[in-house]
Amino acid sequence: MTEPEAVGLSSERLERIVPWMQRYVETGQLAGLSVLVSRRGRIAFRRAHGLADLARGTPMADDTIVRIYSMTKPLTSTAILMLYEEGLFQLDDPITRHLPEFRDMRVFTGGSRGKWESVPAERDITFRDLLTHTSGLTYGFMDSTLVDGMYRDGGVDFQTAETSLADVVARAARMPLLAQPGAEWNYSIATDVLGRLVEVIAGQPFDDFLRERIIRPLGMVDTDFHVPADRLGRFASNYVRGADGRLTLIDDAVDGRYARPRGVPSGGGGLVSTAADYARFCRFILGRGELDGVRLLGRKTVELMTSNHLRGDLADMGQPRFSESSYSGIGFGLGFSVMLDPAKAQILGTPGEVAWGGAASTAFWIDPAEDLFVILLTQLMPSSALPLRRELRVLTYAALTE
Template sequence: MQVLADPKDLGLCPERLERVDGWMRGLVAEGRLAGLSVSVMRRGQLAFARAHGLADMKRGTPFGLDTVTRIYSMTKPLTSVAVMQLYEEGRFQLDDPVARFLPEFSDLRVATGGNRAKLETEPARRPITIRDLLTHTAGLTYGFMEATLVDALYRQQGADYLRVDSTLAEVTRTVAGLPLLAQPGTAWNYSVATDVLGRLVEVISGQDFADHLRARVIRPLGMHDTDFHVRPENQGRFAACYVYDRERRLTQYDDAVETVFARQPAIASGGGGLVSTAADYLRFCRFILNGGALDGVRLLGRKTVDLMTTNHLRGDLAAMGTPRFAETSYDGIGFGLGFSVMLDPARAQILGSPGEVAWGGLASTAFWIDPTEEMAVVLLTQLIPSSALPIRKQLRVMTYAALLD
């Protein structure tokens, strides 16, 4: 973690930032979170970095700034960076059909109705493009949504459960064999699209996806504690994960030691498989704020980052049908190539800046990057689901309220 700067030198109010510390202490004292950390960066310098509570209630391990956590869907932006690196090399265009590289995505059908006994479908009106995958407008879904017949098929076929007896290629073929939820490009649906992108990276690069992401993104950015599993030397810093029981008390969901994250997974999930730390993810945020470079290492061109952080939807998420789940609100928020994009803070009913990019993870982790304010915030905790507490909105208000200039 970087050395802390004086917040006043960065245009931030120290007293207002202290509100964040009190808020963190309260969440732990009231038993709403086992532990958490918050890091606030502005103008490339760390203005605030605190951790409170426990990473592991069973063993009494404190939650620290170096605690390793499951970041789940905060993996997606890193996968998107790997995809866009290949784009910059001329390997594909964003409007290329996915079937050019993954032939199993040819001749797709779209669900139109029916029931469990007989699902009605129609042919897809156009192919899924790589841009559709990056923007979650491909018509794919997640089985955990449990809202449609297509979701049920995903669960039945194990299409979004990256089983130890499968390969990424096999899971991708299973997904491609199921009906789409909507015609490509017509609706925004959070989905396994980024896992399909991981397979796309494998096919285009000729390299295992996990190896490719480590070599091209994670290691060049100096994200030393970030990987698809917890390395043995980091095991003592890994947090347990929690859920609420019926009385809203914290109960363990996944142990810090006896966990699947203690070993290399058979399949590296580009949509949600990474573990990371606050310091590592701040490096990723700095990389985006710097327009694709960090500490003299350039991984993406400035214009590519501009494209990724621009809204690619026809309006906000709310205008793209009726989203059933997102790690953000729907009104006033668009989506770029791997991130949500703030369009209108008034419509979103939250403090922020147009052009701010963000996302979160299943275990209530979150980040946002604001180029206008030259600011980035990383929140790490381990509570499933991310909708259990409104901590992201609360933290967003307090951090933006600390701005002085």
């Protein structure tokens, strides 16, 4: 910790975050939340407010463990790029070299769930397509297309399946694509497929690779695909707002799905973590692939990872139906969003800033130009329920003094 003024931030303005946090808890919109702001390698603001578990009265704390869902994606992207640096594939290689089940894919063009029409995919899906969510894959939970429905009917759900990563990926390969590979940006199970590619290429279970090659080397001591019994007391419950507007439990901290090892380690959304742990990952990205003398990626790889790989912003790439980001002024790199134009995005920020969030309203962003990162943790689904991320951006950037 350091005084905010020592790193070019205003204490008075950062303190505006406190009543903002209190308002969401006291009005019953959130059970609890925590915020961490770091600049120039020092933590300038760190507060927790409210409860991690309403029924048990467990306070939200600095070391509360939460479901980070899609904030898992940047770690999975890091894993596949570590193998890329070992010369084991190129970004424009077809994934069929390692996952032959994705050969001869079809692209949905119309019809009904029972009798759908399609055309052949013009080319195979590449590693880059998966990293940038331009593969043509989708998510079943979005329930906005017939293909989404096919995913649900076919058991393509990496959060609930208890078979294996290989099995769920194989089910996905039997479904039609939503668009031609490379043509549109569609948020999807692409990062889960990357997790399967990690284990095929590395010859090691994906969750073991992530623990041994990334989580432990970075010192992320509370990050895993489940919560051990001796840490369940620090785990937050997950909520949704009911029809009456009150918080309703959807996954209990002690008796829920994360209290035991998961059958399928989801590279797209399976991890739990803490603010301290995820701060170490943010420092690793700000350190351009290195943290405390441990280098996992080369500097040029991180530069490529944090560059926009789309032809314009997300709004230029078809009609995105869902993501953990707005569309205008925001591009996408190899694993997270990239700020292109704050004016177009209509939010405070810096070109080159990278970010993403999770389904339970968690979020992070890393601003290399300002040597800044911010982490927001809470447990409310869906992430679109409240404008937490945009409000916290304004509160944080308004505190910059130099």
